[in-house]
Amino acid sequence: MPRSSKALRRFNYLLSETDAAYHEAASRLGLADSVMQILYVVYDSAEGDRCPLSEVCRCTGISKQTINSALRKLEADGIVRLEQAGGRNKDVCLTQRGVALAQSTAAKIIEAEDAVLASWPAQDVAAYLSLTERYLTAFRDEIKKLE
Numbered sequence: 001m002p003r004s005s006k007a008l009r010r011f012n013y014l015l016s017e018t019d020a021a022y023h024e025a026a027s028r029l030g031l032a033d034s035v036m037q038i039l040y041v042v043y044d045s046a047e048g049d050r051c052p053l054s055e056v057c058r059c060t061g062i063s064k065q066t067i068n069s070a071l072r073k074l075e076a077d078g079i080v081r082l083e084q085a086g087g088r089n090k091d092v093c094l095t096q097r098g099v100a101l102a103q104s105t106a107a108k109i110i111e112a113e114d115a116v117l118a119s120w121p122a123q124d125v126a127a128y129l130s131l132t133e134r135y136l137t138a139f140r141d142e143i144k145k146l147e
Contacts, residue, residue, distance in 0.1 A: 025112070029105040034062055034070040036105060042080070042092050043102035044110060050093040052085060074098070 002009060026036035037060040045051035057067055071092065074080040079098040085091040094102055117125050 022109075025109055026105075029108065031105055032070070034060070034066050035074065036109070037062060038067065038070055038074065038080075038092065039094075039098070039102045040106040040109060042094055043099075043106040049099055050083075050091045053082070053090045053092050056092050 004012070022036075023033055026033050029036070031039070038056055041056050041059045042049065042051040045055070053067075053071075057064055060067065062070075071080060071082065075082065077097075078095055079101055081093050081095060082090045083093050120128075
């Protein structure tokens with residue numbers, strides 16, 4: 001008999017299926033998941049073509065080792081370059097080739113996500129975002145209690 005509630009099993013199923021949908025999207029666009037996530041974060045940043053490496057790590061949730069491995073390959077392929085950004089900080093910068101790749105991949109994902117949210121009534125979007133944030137905040141509080 002499962003130890004988790006029916007609601008938690010459904011929640012975990014939906015998270016897994018959402019991850020699978022993003023994996024399918026990356027695959028359809030010819031990219032590894034980590035590469036797609038890096039391009040997405042950098043392309044969607046305020047600058048649009050550069051983003052602090054620390055922000056890429058934070059936003060993707062990917063291990064630093066995996067990020068660094070993907071970045072080395074992207075650098076070798078002429079997609080990104082790393083630039084010093086004061087002290088030990090670095091920025092991930094898209095090259096011209098990188099911007100073109102991001103526009104043909106990450107931008108399509110962003111457009112699809114925006115289309116989904118735009119198709120919902122505003123109150124549904126607000127409720128979804130509010131409940132998701134509420135869950136995250138409460139879960140983080142529960143994690144602090146772990147030993």
